Amino acid sequence: MYSMVISRVRRRQIAQLIAGGKRLDGRGLTDYRKIKIEKGVIEKAEGSACVYLGRTQVLAGVKIGIGEPFPDRPNEGVLTVNSEFVPLASPEFEAGPPSEESIELARVVDRGIRESNAIDLEKLCIIPGKKVFIVFIDIYVLNHDGNLIDASAMAALAALLNTKIFNYEVVDGEVEIKPGFTQLPVRNYPIAVTFAEIDGRLVVDPWLDEEEVMNARLTLTFDKDGKICAIQKGGSGALTKEQILEAAKIAQKKAEELRKLVVES
Amino acid sequence: MKKVPERLIDENMLRVDGRRWNELRPIKLEVGILSNADGSAYIEQGRSKILAAVYGPRELHPRHLALPDRAMLRCRYHMAPFSVEERKSPAPSRREIELSKVIREALEPTIFLELYPRTAIDLYIEILQADGGTRCAGITVASLALADAGIPMRDLVVACAAGKVDGQIVLDLNDVEDKLGEADVPLAMMPSLGAITLLQMDGMLTVEEFEQAINLAMEGCRQIYKLQKEALKAKYTAIKEEVETQ
Numbered sequence: 001m002y003s004m005v006i007s008r009v010r011r012r013q014i015a016q017l018i019a020g021g022k023r024l025d026g027r028g029l030t031d032y033r034k035i036k037i038e039k040g041v042i043e044k045a046e047g048s049a050c051v052y053l054g055r056t057q058v059l060a061g062v063k064i065g066i067g068e069p070f071p072d073r074p075n076e077g078v079l080t081v082n083s084e085f086v087p088l089a090s091p092e093f094e095a096g097p098p099s100e101e102s103i104e105l106a107r108v109v110d111r112g113i114r115e116s117n118a119i120d121l122e123k124l125c126i127i128p129g130k131k132v133f134i135v136f137i138d139i140y141v142l143n144h145d146g147n148l149i150d151a152s153a154m155a156a157l158a159a160l161l162n163t164k165i166f167n168y169e170v171v172d173g174e175v176e177i178k179p180g181f182t183q184l185p186v187r188n189y190p191i192a193v194t195f196a197e198i199d200g201r202l203v204v205d206p207w208l209d210e211e212e213v214m215n216a217r218l219t220l221t222f223d224k225d226g227k228i229c230a231i232q233k234g235g236s237g238a239l240t241k242e243q244i245l246e247a248a249k250i251a252q253k254k255a256e257e258l259r260k261l262v263v264e265s
Numbered sequence: 266m267k268k269v270p271e272r273l274i275d276e277n278m279l280r281v282d283g284r285r286w287n288e289l290r291p292i293k294l295e296v297g298i299l300s301n302a303d304g305s306a307y308i309e310q311g312r313s314k315i316l317a318a319v320y321g322p323r324e325l326h327p328r329h330l331a332l333p334d335r336a337m338l339r340c341r342y343h344m345a346p347f348s349v350e351e352r353k354s355p356a357p358s359r360r361e362i363e364l365s366k367v368i369r370e371a372l373e374p375t376i377f378l379e380l381y382p383r384t385a386i387d388l389y390i391e392i393l394q395a396d397g398g399t400r401c402a403g404i405t406v407a408s409l410a411l412a413d414a415g416i417p418m419r420d421l422v423v424a425c426a427a428g429k430v431d432g433q434i435v436l437d438l439n440d441v442e443d444k445l446g447e448a449d450v451p452l453a454m455m456p457s458l459g460a461i462t463l464l465q466m467d468g469m470l471t472v473e474e475f476e477q478a479i480n481l482a483m484e485g486c487r488q489i490y491k492l493q494k495e496a497l498k499a500k501y502t503a504i505k506e507e508v509e510t511q
Binding site: 245248 | 362
Protein backbone atom coordinates (compact mmCIF):
# COMPACT_ATOMS: atom_id res chain seq x y z
CA MET A 1 0.00 0.00 0.00
CA TYR A 2 2.76 2.43 0.89
CA SER A 3 5.35 0.85 -1.41
CA MET A 4 7.49 -0.22 1.52
CA VAL A 5 10.01 -2.71 0.24
CA ILE A 6 9.53 -6.17 1.67
CA SER A 7 11.67 -9.13 0.70
CA ARG A 8 10.31 -12.06 -1.27
CA VAL A 9 11.42 -14.43 1.47
CA ARG A 10 9.36 -12.60 4.07
CA ARG A 11 6.44 -12.30 1.68
CA ARG A 12 6.47 -16.06 1.13
CA GLN A 13 6.91 -16.75 4.83
CA ILE A 14 3.85 -14.64 5.74
CA ALA A 15 1.72 -16.23 3.03
CA GLN A 16 2.79 -19.79 3.88
CA LEU A 17 2.06 -19.34 7.57
CA ILE A 18 -1.38 -17.91 6.81
CA ALA A 19 -2.12 -20.84 4.49
CA GLY A 20 -1.56 -23.03 7.55
CA GLY A 21 -3.79 -20.87 9.74
CA LYS A 22 -0.92 -19.11 11.54
CA ARG A 23 0.58 -15.65 11.54
CA LEU A 24 4.10 -14.33 11.84
CA ASP A 25 3.32 -12.49 15.08
CA GLY A 26 1.70 -15.53 16.68
CA ARG A 27 -1.92 -14.47 16.34
CA GLY A 28 -4.77 -16.58 15.00
CA LEU A 29 -6.35 -15.47 11.72
CA THR A 30 -9.26 -13.71 13.46
CA ASP A 31 -7.35 -12.26 16.43
CA TYR A 32 -6.83 -8.56 16.96
CA ARG A 33 -3.61 -7.22 18.34
CA LYS A 34 -3.62 -5.87 21.89
CA ILE A 35 -5.87 -2.82 22.12
CA LYS A 36 -5.53 0.02 24.57
CA ILE A 37 -7.80 3.07 24.59
CA GLU A 38 -7.23 6.26 26.55
CA LYS A 39 -9.93 8.91 26.55
CA GLY A 40 -9.53 12.60 27.31
CA VAL A 41 -5.82 12.89 26.57
CA ILE A 42 -5.97 16.42 25.13
CA GLU A 43 -7.53 18.89 27.56
CA LYS A 44 -7.89 21.70 25.02
CA ALA A 45 -10.04 19.57 22.75
CA GLU A 46 -13.74 19.11 23.53
CA GLY A 47 -13.17 15.39 23.12
CA SER A 48 -10.16 13.19 22.49
CA ALA A 49 -8.93 9.63 22.58
CA CYS A 50 -5.77 7.73 21.83
CA VAL A 51 -5.93 4.18 20.51
CA TYR A 52 -3.05 1.72 20.56
CA LEU A 53 -3.58 -1.24 18.26
CA GLY A 54 -0.43 -3.26 18.68
CA ARG A 55 2.25 -0.79 17.62
CA THR A 56 -0.20 1.30 15.61
CA GLN A 57 -1.06 4.49 17.44
CA VAL A 58 -3.82 6.92 16.48
CA LEU A 59 -4.98 10.06 18.26
CA ALA A 60 -8.39 11.55 17.52
CA GLY A 61 -9.40 15.02 18.65
CA VAL A 62 -12.86 16.59 18.52
CA LYS A 63 -13.29 20.34 18.30
CA ILE A 64 -16.70 22.00 18.41
CA GLY A 65 -17.36 25.15 16.41
CA ILE A 66 -20.36 27.22 15.46
CA GLY A 67 -21.26 27.71 11.83
CA GLU A 68 -23.99 27.63 9.23
CA PRO A 69 -25.92 24.44 8.47
CA PHE A 70 -26.14 22.96 4.98
CA PRO A 71 -29.05 24.58 3.08
CA ASP A 72 -30.76 21.20 2.58
CA ARG A 73 -30.41 20.32 6.29
CA PRO A 74 -31.28 23.57 8.13
CA ASN A 75 -32.05 21.82 11.43
CA GLU A 76 -28.93 19.70 11.71
CA GLY A 77 -25.45 20.20 13.02
CA VAL A 78 -22.51 19.46 10.74
CA LEU A 79 -20.01 16.62 11.03
CA THR A 80 -16.62 16.69 9.34
CA VAL A 81 -13.89 14.09 9.54
CA ASN A 82 -10.34 14.77 8.50
CA SER A 83 -7.18 12.72 8.86
CA GLU A 84 -3.52 13.59 8.89
CA PHE A 85 -0.72 11.15 8.13
CA VAL A 86 1.85 13.10 10.09
CA PRO A 87 5.40 12.53 8.86
CA LEU A 88 6.61 11.39 12.27
CA ALA A 89 4.38 8.30 12.02
CA SER A 90 6.17 6.45 9.23
CA PRO A 91 9.19 6.75 6.93
CA GLU A 92 6.69 6.62 4.06
CA PHE A 93 4.68 9.67 5.15
CA GLU A 94 5.54 13.10 3.85
CA ALA A 95 4.33 16.56 4.79
CA GLY A 96 2.07 18.23 2.26
CA PRO A 97 -1.44 17.91 0.91
CA PRO A 98 -3.37 14.84 2.09
CA SER A 99 -2.62 11.63 0.22
CA GLU A 100 -5.25 9.40 -1.37
CA GLU A 101 -4.91 6.98 1.54
CA SER A 102 -5.47 9.72 4.08
CA ILE A 103 -8.61 10.96 2.31
CA GLU A 104 -9.93 7.43 1.98
CA LEU A 105 -9.30 6.77 5.68
CA ALA A 106 -11.18 9.90 6.74
CA ARG A 107 -14.07 9.16 4.42
CA VAL A 108 -14.43 5.55 5.59
CA VAL A 109 -14.48 6.66 9.24
CA ASP A 110 -16.92 9.46 8.33
CA ARG A 111 -19.24 7.01 6.56
CA GLY A 112 -19.45 4.75 9.61
CA ILE A 113 -20.35 7.61 11.95
CA ARG A 114 -22.71 9.31 9.50
CA GLU A 115 -24.61 6.30 8.19
CA SER A 116 -25.18 4.85 11.64
CA ASN A 117 -26.51 8.26 12.77
CA ALA A 118 -24.08 7.99 15.66
CA ILE A 119 -24.42 11.68 16.51
CA ASP A 120 -27.89 13.11 16.99
CA LEU A 121 -27.24 16.05 14.66
CA GLU A 122 -30.69 17.58 15.18
CA LYS A 123 -29.77 18.25 18.80
CA LEU A 124 -26.84 20.33 17.55
CA CYS A 125 -29.04 22.97 15.93
CA ILE A 126 -28.86 26.35 17.66
CA ILE A 127 -30.92 28.63 15.37
CA PRO A 128 -32.57 26.70 12.49
CA GLY A 129 -31.08 27.61 9.12
CA LYS A 130 -28.59 30.01 10.70
CA LYS A 131 -26.45 28.61 13.45
CA VAL A 132 -25.51 25.04 14.29
CA PHE A 133 -22.67 23.25 16.03
CA ILE A 134 -19.98 21.84 13.80
CA VAL A 135 -18.25 18.71 15.03
CA PHE A 136 -14.69 18.50 13.70
CA ILE A 137 -13.10 15.10 14.13
CA ASP A 138 -9.40 15.16 13.34
CA ILE A 139 -7.58 11.88 13.16
CA TYR A 140 -3.88 12.03 13.80
CA VAL A 141 -1.87 8.96 12.90
CA LEU A 142 1.11 8.86 15.27
CA ASN A 143 2.65 5.49 14.47
CA HIS A 144 1.76 3.40 11.45
CA ASP A 145 1.99 -0.35 11.89
CA GLY A 146 -1.01 -1.34 9.80
CA ASN A 147 -4.80 -1.27 10.01
CA LEU A 148 -5.17 2.47 10.41
CA ILE A 149 -8.88 2.27 9.56
CA ASP A 150 -9.95 0.21 12.58
CA ALA A 151 -7.70 2.12 14.95
CA SER A 152 -8.99 5.45 13.61
CA ALA A 153 -12.65 4.42 13.75
CA MET A 154 -12.22 3.36 17.38
CA ALA A 155 -10.32 6.54 18.23
CA ALA A 156 -12.99 8.71 16.59
CA LEU A 157 -15.82 6.94 18.43
CA ALA A 158 -13.98 7.02 21.75
CA ALA A 159 -13.30 10.72 21.28
CA LEU A 160 -16.97 11.41 20.50
CA LEU A 161 -18.03 9.55 23.63
CA ASN A 162 -15.68 11.79 25.53
CA THR A 163 -16.89 15.04 23.92
CA LYS A 164 -18.54 17.80 25.91
CA ILE A 165 -20.16 20.88 24.41
CA PHE A 166 -20.16 24.19 26.28
CA ASN A 167 -23.54 25.40 27.52
CA TYR A 168 -25.01 28.38 25.72
CA GLU A 169 -27.96 30.73 25.52
CA VAL A 170 -29.35 32.55 22.50
CA VAL A 171 -29.69 36.28 23.18
CA ASP A 172 -31.01 38.45 20.29
CA GLY A 173 -29.86 35.91 17.71
CA GLU A 174 -26.37 35.72 19.19
CA VAL A 175 -24.89 32.74 20.97
CA GLU A 176 -23.67 33.45 24.47
CA ILE A 177 -21.49 30.90 26.17
CA LYS A 178 -22.53 29.95 29.67
CA PRO A 179 -20.65 28.03 32.33
CA GLY A 180 -20.79 24.25 32.33
CA PHE A 181 -20.77 21.51 29.70
CA THR A 182 -23.21 19.02 28.19
CA GLN A 183 -22.32 15.60 26.83
CA LEU A 184 -22.39 15.31 23.01
CA PRO A 185 -25.49 13.27 22.07
CA VAL A 186 -24.03 9.97 20.80
CA ARG A 187 -26.64 7.27 20.17
CA ASN A 188 -24.89 4.65 18.05
CA TYR A 189 -21.48 3.00 18.18
CA PRO A 190 -20.11 2.13 14.72
CA ILE A 191 -17.11 -0.19 14.75
CA ALA A 192 -14.93 -0.95 11.71
CA VAL A 193 -13.42 -4.39 11.20
CA THR A 194 -10.76 -4.77 8.52
CA PHE A 195 -9.53 -7.88 6.75
CA ALA A 196 -6.58 -8.52 4.49
CA GLU A 197 -6.83 -11.17 1.80
CA ILE A 198 -3.53 -13.01 1.45
CA ASP A 199 -3.27 -15.97 -0.93
CA GLY A 200 -6.98 -16.69 -0.70
CA ARG A 201 -7.21 -16.49 3.10
CA LEU A 202 -8.71 -13.70 5.18
CA VAL A 203 -6.94 -12.32 8.22
CA VAL A 204 -8.37 -9.80 10.67
CA ASP A 205 -6.49 -6.65 11.75
CA PRO A 206 -3.51 -6.83 9.35
CA TRP A 207 -0.27 -5.30 10.59
CA LEU A 208 2.02 -3.40 8.27
CA ASP A 209 3.91 -6.36 6.80
CA GLU A 210 0.65 -8.15 6.06
CA GLU A 211 -0.71 -5.03 4.37
CA GLU A 212 2.40 -5.04 2.18
CA VAL A 213 1.70 -8.62 1.13
CA MET A 214 -2.10 -8.53 0.84
CA ASN A 215 -3.96 -8.69 -2.46
CA ALA A 216 -7.04 -6.89 -1.21
CA ARG A 217 -8.43 -5.25 1.88
CA LEU A 218 -12.01 -5.24 3.10
CA THR A 219 -13.50 -3.10 5.84
CA LEU A 220 -17.00 -3.64 7.22
CA THR A 221 -18.46 -1.23 9.75
CA PHE A 222 -21.19 -2.53 12.05
CA ASP A 223 -23.58 -0.51 14.20
CA LYS A 224 -24.71 -1.41 17.72
CA ASP A 225 -27.62 -3.54 16.43
CA GLY A 226 -25.34 -5.69 14.29
CA LYS A 227 -26.30 -4.01 11.03
CA ILE A 228 -23.77 -3.05 8.38
CA CYS A 229 -23.48 0.71 7.93
CA ALA A 230 -20.37 1.04 5.75
CA ILE A 231 -18.13 -1.11 3.58
CA GLN A 232 -14.94 -0.33 1.72
CA LYS A 233 -12.84 -2.66 -0.38
CA GLY A 234 -9.29 -1.54 -1.01
CA GLY A 235 -6.15 -2.84 -2.65
CA SER A 236 -5.58 -3.92 -6.21
CA GLY A 237 -6.79 -7.49 -5.91
CA ALA A 238 -10.18 -9.17 -6.12
CA LEU A 239 -12.41 -10.97 -3.63
CA THR A 240 -15.04 -13.65 -4.11
CA LYS A 241 -18.62 -13.36 -2.92
CA GLU A 242 -18.02 -16.22 -0.49
CA GLN A 243 -15.04 -14.40 1.06
CA ILE A 244 -17.09 -11.24 1.49
CA LEU A 245 -19.97 -13.04 3.19
CA GLU A 246 -17.55 -14.96 5.43
CA ALA A 247 -15.93 -11.65 6.38
CA ALA A 248 -19.33 -10.16 7.22
CA LYS A 249 -20.06 -13.00 9.65
CA ILE A 250 -16.69 -12.73 11.40
CA ALA A 251 -16.81 -8.93 11.49
CA GLN A 252 -20.24 -8.88 13.10
CA LYS A 253 -18.86 -10.83 16.10
CA LYS A 254 -15.58 -8.94 16.25
CA ALA A 255 -17.36 -5.56 16.18
CA GLU A 256 -19.32 -6.60 19.26
CA GLU A 257 -16.09 -7.32 21.19
CA LEU A 258 -14.38 -4.12 20.10
CA ARG A 259 -17.44 -2.01 20.88
CA LYS A 260 -17.32 -3.14 24.51
CA LEU A 261 -13.70 -2.04 24.74
CA VAL A 262 -14.41 1.40 23.29
CA VAL A 263 -17.57 2.13 25.26
CA GLU A 264 -16.24 0.82 28.57
CA SER A 265 -12.77 2.35 28.30
CA MET B 266 -34.47 22.89 -5.78
CA LYS B 267 -36.06 19.74 -7.11
CA LYS B 268 -39.25 18.42 -5.67
CA VAL B 269 -38.72 15.52 -3.31
CA PRO B 270 -41.06 12.59 -3.92
CA GLU B 271 -42.91 11.33 -0.85
CA ARG B 272 -42.54 7.69 -1.74
CA LEU B 273 -39.83 6.05 -3.78
CA ILE B 274 -41.89 2.97 -4.64
CA ASP B 275 -45.59 3.37 -5.47
CA GLU B 276 -48.55 1.06 -4.86
CA ASN B 277 -47.87 -0.77 -8.14
CA MET B 278 -44.33 -1.51 -6.89
CA LEU B 279 -42.90 0.89 -9.47
CA ARG B 280 -39.96 3.18 -8.73
CA VAL B 281 -39.77 6.96 -9.30
CA ASP B 282 -38.65 6.42 -12.90
CA GLY B 283 -41.16 3.62 -13.54
CA ARG B 284 -38.76 0.71 -13.15
CA ARG B 285 -39.34 -2.52 -11.24
CA TRP B 286 -37.01 -3.51 -8.38
CA ASN B 287 -34.75 -5.67 -10.55
CA GLU B 288 -34.60 -3.48 -13.64
CA LEU B 289 -31.58 -1.56 -14.91
CA ARG B 290 -31.90 1.90 -16.39
CA PRO B 291 -31.63 2.02 -20.20
CA ILE B 292 -27.95 1.79 -21.17
CA LYS B 293 -26.25 3.06 -24.30
CA LEU B 294 -22.61 2.24 -24.93
CA GLU B 295 -20.26 3.42 -27.67
CA VAL B 296 -16.63 2.47 -28.20
CA GLY B 297 -13.86 4.45 -29.94
CA ILE B 298 -15.34 7.92 -30.11
CA LEU B 299 -12.34 10.17 -29.43
CA SER B 300 -9.70 10.27 -32.17
CA ASN B 301 -6.75 11.41 -30.03
CA ALA B 302 -7.06 8.83 -27.27
CA ASP B 303 -5.56 5.35 -27.61
CA GLY B 304 -8.89 4.03 -26.45
CA SER B 305 -12.19 5.66 -25.57
CA ALA B 306 -15.79 4.90 -24.78
CA TYR B 307 -19.02 6.60 -23.83
CA ILE B 308 -21.90 5.47 -21.65
CA GLU B 309 -25.39 6.71 -20.99
CA GLN B 310 -27.06 4.96 -18.09
CA GLY B 311 -30.39 6.61 -17.44
CA ARG B 312 -29.51 10.28 -17.34
CA SER B 313 -25.87 9.73 -16.35
CA LYS B 314 -23.53 10.51 -19.24
CA ILE B 315 -19.86 9.59 -18.96
CA LEU B 316 -16.81 9.67 -21.24
CA ALA B 317 -13.68 7.61 -20.64
CA ALA B 318 -10.34 7.81 -22.44
CA VAL B 319 -7.10 5.85 -22.13
CA TYR B 320 -3.63 7.05 -23.05
CA GLY B 321 -0.85 4.52 -22.94
CA PRO B 322 1.03 2.46 -22.13
CA ARG B 323 3.30 5.48 -22.52
CA GLU B 324 6.36 6.96 -20.89
CA LEU B 325 5.76 7.84 -17.26
CA HIS B 326 6.46 11.32 -15.93
CA PRO B 327 7.95 12.07 -13.47
CA ARG B 328 10.27 9.18 -14.26
CA HIS B 329 11.32 8.38 -10.70
CA LEU B 330 7.80 7.08 -10.08
CA ALA B 331 8.19 4.36 -12.70
CA LEU B 332 7.76 0.81 -11.42
CA PRO B 333 10.57 -1.51 -12.55
CA ASP B 334 8.37 -4.59 -12.93
CA ARG B 335 5.01 -3.30 -14.17
CA ALA B 336 3.03 -0.45 -15.60
CA MET B 337 1.44 2.11 -13.33
CA LEU B 338 -2.28 2.61 -13.81
CA ARG B 339 -3.30 6.18 -13.08
CA CYS B 340 -6.92 7.07 -12.89
CA ARG B 341 -8.77 10.36 -12.64
CA TYR B 342 -12.49 10.41 -11.95
CA HIS B 343 -13.70 13.94 -12.50
CA MET B 344 -17.08 15.62 -12.59
CA ALA B 345 -17.79 18.48 -14.97
CA PRO B 346 -18.93 21.67 -13.20
CA PHE B 347 -22.27 21.49 -15.06
CA SER B 348 -22.88 17.80 -14.36
CA VAL B 349 -24.91 18.37 -11.21
CA GLU B 350 -27.78 20.59 -9.97
CA GLU B 351 -25.54 23.18 -8.24
CA ARG B 352 -22.32 24.01 -10.07
CA LYS B 353 -19.46 21.89 -8.83
CA SER B 354 -16.06 23.48 -8.49
CA PRO B 355 -13.74 21.92 -11.09
CA ALA B 356 -11.03 21.36 -8.48
CA PRO B 357 -10.94 17.69 -7.42
CA SER B 358 -13.02 17.13 -4.29
CA ARG B 359 -12.22 14.60 -1.57
CA ARG B 360 -15.00 12.42 -2.96
CA GLU B 361 -13.43 12.47 -6.42
CA ILE B 362 -10.01 11.62 -5.02
CA GLU B 363 -11.44 8.64 -3.13
CA LEU B 364 -13.39 7.47 -6.17
CA SER B 365 -10.33 7.77 -8.42
CA LYS B 366 -8.54 5.46 -5.99
CA VAL B 367 -11.26 2.81 -5.71
CA ILE B 368 -11.88 2.84 -9.47
CA ARG B 369 -8.17 2.34 -10.11
CA GLU B 370 -8.16 -0.56 -7.65
CA ALA B 371 -11.25 -2.00 -9.35
CA LEU B 372 -9.49 -2.06 -12.73
CA GLU B 373 -5.92 -3.00 -11.74
CA PRO B 374 -6.74 -6.69 -11.16
CA THR B 375 -7.82 -7.16 -14.76
CA ILE B 376 -4.85 -5.59 -16.55
CA PHE B 377 -1.64 -7.48 -17.31
CA LEU B 378 0.39 -4.58 -15.93
CA GLU B 379 3.53 -6.73 -15.81
CA LEU B 380 3.70 -6.66 -19.64
CA TYR B 381 4.61 -2.96 -19.69
CA PRO B 382 7.24 -2.25 -17.03
CA ARG B 383 8.24 1.39 -16.36
CA THR B 384 5.24 2.80 -18.28
CA ALA B 385 2.05 4.60 -17.36
CA ILE B 386 -1.48 3.82 -18.42
CA ASP B 387 -3.52 6.96 -17.91
CA LEU B 388 -7.25 6.63 -17.58
CA TYR B 389 -9.51 9.66 -17.55
CA ILE B 390 -13.18 9.44 -16.61
CA GLU B 391 -15.23 12.58 -17.13
CA ILE B 392 -18.73 12.72 -15.70
CA LEU B 393 -20.63 14.98 -18.11
CA GLN B 394 -23.95 14.51 -16.38
CA ALA B 395 -24.49 12.81 -13.04
CA ASP B 396 -27.69 11.09 -12.07
CA GLY B 397 -26.52 8.48 -9.61
CA GLY B 398 -24.35 5.41 -10.08
CA THR B 399 -21.54 7.34 -11.76
CA ARG B 400 -18.70 5.38 -10.16
CA CYS B 401 -20.19 2.13 -11.45
CA ALA B 402 -21.00 3.44 -14.92
CA GLY B 403 -17.50 4.99 -14.89
CA ILE B 404 -15.90 1.59 -14.31
CA THR B 405 -18.09 -0.08 -16.96
CA VAL B 406 -17.12 2.52 -19.55
CA ALA B 407 -13.46 2.68 -18.46
CA SER B 408 -12.93 -1.02 -19.02
CA LEU B 409 -14.31 -0.61 -22.54
CA ALA B 410 -11.87 2.24 -23.16
CA LEU B 411 -9.02 0.03 -21.90
CA ALA B 412 -10.12 -2.76 -24.23
CA ASP B 413 -10.40 -0.25 -27.08
CA ALA B 414 -6.81 0.83 -26.39
CA GLY B 415 -5.77 -2.78 -26.97
CA ILE B 416 -4.50 -3.28 -23.43
CA PRO B 417 -4.38 -7.00 -22.55
CA MET B 418 -6.97 -7.78 -19.88
CA ARG B 419 -8.10 -10.89 -18.02
CA ASP B 420 -11.75 -9.91 -18.39
CA LEU B 421 -13.88 -6.82 -18.79
CA VAL B 422 -14.70 -5.19 -15.48
CA VAL B 423 -18.33 -4.29 -15.09
CA ALA B 424 -19.98 -2.44 -12.22
CA CYS B 425 -23.48 -1.93 -10.94
CA ALA B 426 -25.07 -0.88 -7.67
CA ALA B 427 -27.86 -2.38 -5.67
CA GLY B 428 -29.43 -0.75 -2.66
CA LYS B 429 -32.39 -0.40 -0.38
CA VAL B 430 -35.21 1.99 -1.13
CA ASP B 431 -38.48 2.19 0.84
CA GLY B 432 -37.57 -1.07 2.55
CA GLN B 433 -37.04 -2.92 -0.73
CA ILE B 434 -33.75 -4.16 -2.21
CA VAL B 435 -33.50 -2.63 -5.71
CA LEU B 436 -31.06 -2.63 -8.62
CA ASP B 437 -29.15 0.33 -10.14
CA LEU B 438 -30.14 3.31 -7.99
CA ASN B 439 -30.64 6.69 -9.60
CA ASP B 440 -29.73 9.98 -7.92
CA VAL B 441 -32.97 10.43 -5.96
CA GLU B 442 -32.95 6.82 -4.77
CA ASP B 443 -29.31 7.09 -3.76
CA LYS B 444 -29.85 10.29 -1.77
CA LEU B 445 -33.17 9.41 -0.12
CA GLY B 446 -32.82 5.63 0.00
CA GLU B 447 -31.64 3.59 2.96
CA ALA B 448 -28.51 2.05 1.48
CA ASP B 449 -26.30 1.90 -1.61
CA VAL B 450 -23.95 -0.98 -2.48
CA PRO B 451 -21.78 -0.33 -5.55
CA LEU B 452 -20.01 -3.44 -6.80
CA ALA B 453 -17.60 -4.16 -9.66
CA MET B 454 -16.64 -7.60 -10.89
CA MET B 455 -14.91 -9.62 -13.57
CA PRO B 456 -17.90 -11.83 -14.49
CA SER B 457 -16.00 -14.66 -16.18
CA LEU B 458 -13.74 -15.02 -13.15
CA GLY B 459 -16.37 -14.42 -10.46
CA ALA B 460 -14.00 -11.92 -8.87
CA ILE B 461 -15.27 -8.81 -7.11
CA THR B 462 -12.91 -5.87 -7.56
CA LEU B 463 -14.88 -3.03 -6.01
CA LEU B 464 -17.24 -3.12 -3.10
CA GLN B 465 -18.49 -0.22 -1.06
CA MET B 466 -21.55 0.44 0.99
CA ASP B 467 -23.19 3.24 2.83
CA GLY B 468 -26.52 3.16 4.59
CA MET B 469 -27.93 0.55 6.88
CA LEU B 470 -28.42 -3.12 6.01
CA THR B 471 -28.70 -6.37 7.90
CA VAL B 472 -26.25 -9.08 6.85
CA GLU B 473 -29.12 -10.88 5.07
CA GLU B 474 -30.11 -7.76 3.14
CA PHE B 475 -26.47 -7.17 2.27
CA GLU B 476 -26.24 -10.67 0.78
CA GLN B 477 -29.40 -10.03 -1.28
CA ALA B 478 -27.95 -6.72 -2.47
CA ILE B 479 -24.67 -8.34 -3.55
CA ASN B 480 -26.54 -11.06 -5.46
CA LEU B 481 -28.74 -8.48 -7.18
CA ALA B 482 -25.80 -6.22 -8.06
CA MET B 483 -23.93 -9.22 -9.51
CA GLU B 484 -26.97 -10.10 -11.62
CA GLY B 485 -27.08 -6.49 -12.88
CA CYS B 486 -23.37 -6.72 -13.72
CA ARG B 487 -23.95 -9.84 -15.80
CA GLN B 488 -26.62 -8.04 -17.83
CA ILE B 489 -24.38 -5.02 -18.47
CA TYR B 490 -21.49 -7.38 -19.34
CA LYS B 491 -23.49 -8.57 -22.38
CA LEU B 492 -24.02 -4.98 -23.51
CA GLN B 493 -20.30 -4.25 -23.08
CA LYS B 494 -19.33 -7.11 -25.37
CA GLU B 495 -21.92 -6.06 -27.95
CA ALA B 496 -20.58 -2.49 -27.89
CA LEU B 497 -17.03 -3.71 -28.51
CA LYS B 498 -18.16 -5.89 -31.40
CA ALA B 499 -20.29 -3.08 -32.82
CA LYS B 500 -17.24 -0.89 -33.33
CA TYR B 501 -15.54 -3.50 -35.48
CA THR B 502 -18.71 -4.40 -37.37
CA ALA B 503 -19.00 -0.72 -38.27
CA ILE B 504 -15.40 -0.63 -39.50
CA LYS B 505 -15.94 -3.83 -41.50
CA GLU B 506 -19.03 -2.42 -43.18
CA GLU B 507 -17.22 0.80 -43.99
CA VAL B 508 -14.37 -1.09 -45.65
CA GLU B 509 -16.69 -3.35 -47.62
CA THR B 510 -18.76 -0.52 -49.06
CA GLN B 511 -15.68 1.27 -50.36
